[in-house]
Amino acid sequence: MSWSRVVTRFRGERFGFVLIASSLLVIALICGLHLDAQLEARAEQNRAEGLALARVLSTIPLDSLVPKDGGIGPLEVLRTSQANPEFAYGVIVAPEGRVLAQVRATPGPLPDTPVPHAPADWIGERTVPDPSGERVLHEFVAPVIEGGRRVAHVRVGFREPDFGGAVGQASFLALMALPIFLLTPLAYVVMRRATRPLTRACEELNTLTQEQRFAPVQLEASGEVGQFISGFNRFMSLAQARVETLEQERTRVVASSKVVAYQKTRIEAVLETLPDATLVMDETGNAIFANAKLEPMLGASRDAVLGKKPEEWCRNPEILALLARCTGREASRAVGEMIEVGAEDGSESVMSVAANRITRGEAGDEFVGTLVVLRDVTHESVARRAHGEFVSHVAHELKAPLNVMSMYGESLVGTEGEEESFRVEASNTIRDEVERLSSLINTLLSIARIETGAIAIERQRVRLHEFLDDAVAAVARGARSREIEFHVDVPQDVRSIYIDKDLFRVALNNLLTNAVKYNDQGGSVTVTARDAEDRIVISVADTGIGISEDDLPHVFDKFYRSSDVVAQKRGGHGLGLSLAREIVELHGGRIRVQTRPEDGSEFSIELRTRASERGEA
């Protein structure tokens, strides 16, 4: 058994030990007190007996006290009849100290005490040392008076009573100690019985503590312990209820914090998904959110931006000035502002920076931060410029025929107009220019409608053979003077196609007029249609001047004009092929060109038949 177990055991039984110890203490105390009282009583008794004895002996005449013939005197009687164990001696001494007679309980020398001289001390009690031992003796004295004169002195000695004399009391003491000793285990048992519920409650509590749960202690007990346990259980259920409330509270807090976290994540995901670079700054100008698109726009990583003020990461003075205007409570009341900033690296890219003040409160006057959205607007910027160029081009192209008409018109009213031949020439020229202008305007309108999506293609079933014949015939009429031969090579069994007839006629017409325009006098134009597996290919080939290598990639660009002198002389506004391509692409088709300079060009339109049929359905 280890020491700690001994200690534990001792602690468990400490009440028993305490009880035994206290009962022994009580027994010892009682015995002590009893013996003390006994000794006291014996001393008192001895004293009374001694005094009485001394007096009685002093009244006996000296002759009787001290028998001359050595017979038995009263002293001898005293010794033999004396039952008192403390009796030590009886002595008759002469006034000068000589011993006249003596008796002793035990052999040994008498204490050498002088006879009292002063009459006041003749009768009394005195304490004298015992010559044979350490114990003191009580001596009682009385004078023997005869004839008015002291003739002797009686001395009677008693020893101090001791425990030895009390040994006879042992059985009495044992009898007295027994019930006390018997009461102890009884008290212990009663106590153990009384505290047993507490012990069991303690064990249950230990179990509950180990299992980490709250529950009332299941114990039947009466009295104070019962009251204590029921009080304790009430407290326990109170604590349990409180803990449950706290648990619910905690669950709710955890849930709501999860909701908040989820919402935050969702908002951040939304901001992250925005197509534009997004930055949110708090009211002091510190960046609190930046999405991944910010880095390519600003050239500053997210880490370099977050938690910092614009001055620390932004090097563009225009953006800095904008952010300064839209940050801080003292900033302007404007809701937001947007600027366009060119790239610093010298590229053409342009970005728009919009800074919006984020406000809160009913009046929206509590400034809480700034939302900054950066967008690459290079495309828009380029498109705007292209649009400007386009308008400028259009104006120029429109003015060219106007210029010619104006000049001829002016000349008609001058002296030139008097000549018949000039009037005919002017009239023809003006008519040609009006046609040129009209055709240009129509083309522009078609392009505008297609590009803005305002045009809805209305597909219908078109028999290719007839469609191509008609288109070629119309162009051929206007090209008679050029002596150009037209060939249409379309198999009779070629499938019909589903197209917007009017629009497609424009595209085909542009290809055919180009084939005429860039052809040589007496050249030929060949139109073919071929039924491939899933597509129909219509091609227009000419035997004209062809397209130079430089021009080839640009033939479908708007307003693109060849820099070749020969081609330039053929006129045109540079929109026909662009429009043709737009129309073909609107039909889901493709237009391509093959050419050999000086040998002619071949433009092919590919239309997927399945797509065409689906369009019809």
Add this chain to the structure above:
Amino acid sequence: MKARVLVVDDEAKVLRITKLALEKAGYLVTTANDGVEALETLRAEPFDVLVTDVNMPRMTGEELCLAIQEEETLPRRPLIFVATGRTGERHRAWAIELENVVLLEKPVSLRALVARIGERLSEAGSAGGEA
């Protein structure tokens, strides 16, 4: 002696009617189809006046004017009239910096053109003593 005018345009109809009008006004007119042709002609013969279009293949009117400014060996530096279909500062800026260049906006009035040429020639004549 008749003043010599060089008309440059890529449109044959414009060349024809302008030539007609200027000849009627008493000028000796030569035509060219683009800037390159015009510059060659200017190098070969002296001209008093140049009337040019802007938008032309090979060499534009703008390029032609700049080439004339830089060319030091021309027989004569002509007065230049430029007919442009484009308006707006961007398309005029280049002409403003050049001396002897008058911008005309399309559609050009032939009568006004003849009048302006006459004015400028008489100004130059009174200044330079030659007409």
